[in-house]
Amino acid sequence: MYERILVPVDGSPTSNQGLAEAIQLAKLTGAKLRLVHAVDELSFAMNADAFGAYAGELIAVVRKAGEETLQKAKAQVEAAGIAVDTVLRDSFGGRVFELVVDEASQWSADLIVLGTHGRRGVGRALMGSDAEQIARLAPVPVLLVRRPAA
Numbered sequence: 584m585y586e587r588i589l590v591p592v593d594g595s596p597t598s599n600q601g602l603a604e605a606i607q608l609a610k611l612t613g614a615k616l617r618l619v620h621a622v623d624e625l626s627f628a629m630n631a632d633a634f635g636a637y638a639g640e641l642i643a644v645v646r647k648a649g650e651e652t653l654q655k656a657k658a659q660v661e662a663a664g665i666a667v668d669t670v671l672r673d674s675f676g677g678r679v680f681e682l683v684v685d686e687a688s689q690w691s692a693d694l695i696v697l698g699t700h701g702r703r704g705v706g707r708a709l710m711g712s713d714a715e716q717i718a719r720l721a722p723v724p725v726l727l728v729r730r731p732a733a
Contacts, residue, residue, distance in 0.1 A: 584612045589692040591683050591717075592618050594652040601698030601728040602656055606663050608696065608726075615666040617690055618656050620649045621682050623674040646671065680716035688722050696726045 590605045592598050602618075609616055622645050653669040660667040674682045687695055699714035718725045 585609075585614045585693045586612070587617065587690065587692045587694075588614045589617050589619060589683070589687050589690060589695045590656075591679070591695070591697045592620055592652060592656045594655070595698070597698035597700055597730045599656075599698070600730045601696050602659065604726065604728045605696040606660060606665060608694075609660075609665045610663065614693070615668075616660050617668055617670060617686070617692070618653055618660070619670045619672060619683065619686050620653050621672055621674045621679045622646050622649045623679050646673075678713065678716070680713040680720065683713070683717050684720045684722070692723050694724050694726060695721055696728065699727045699729055 585608065588605050588609055590602055592602055605616055608614065622642075649671050653671060657667050657669050670686060672682050672686065683695065683697075686692070695717060697714055697717065699712070714727055718727060
């Protein structure tokens with residue numbers, strides 16, 4: 584069954600839904616979880632206005648926020664009694680889906696579990712879909728968890 588489950592996390596409600604599902608699955612299978620967070624260009628760009636020309640400082644702030652996201656998710660997993668480790672990766676110049684697919688290969692994951700917005704139409708065309716690309720390119724099965732409609 585599944586012994587090594589990779590879970591991309593970003594702290595969003597959708598990501599948290601994927602994490603909750605991964606925790607349930609790990610309880611059933613006795614799997615270990617690896618949580619991965621990407622410090623990406625979008626995170627950097629969304630915070631750039633607040634810091635102006637202090638790009639070096641901004642990268643440190645974004646990395647720190649990523650570590651905090653990982654530690655919060657790790658605490659949830661540990662509270663459920665599941666073995667877990669974390670990885671913070673930079674994806675500047677690449678896409679998050681590439682990082683996740685690479686991490687799954689390098690770590691020899693058996694499964695990737697992630698939340699997805701389930702965008703369609705124009706929203707999907709404009710935003711792209713890392714989840715879709717992960718599902719297409721992953722070397723292992725992928726469980727996409729949709730967040731319930733509000």
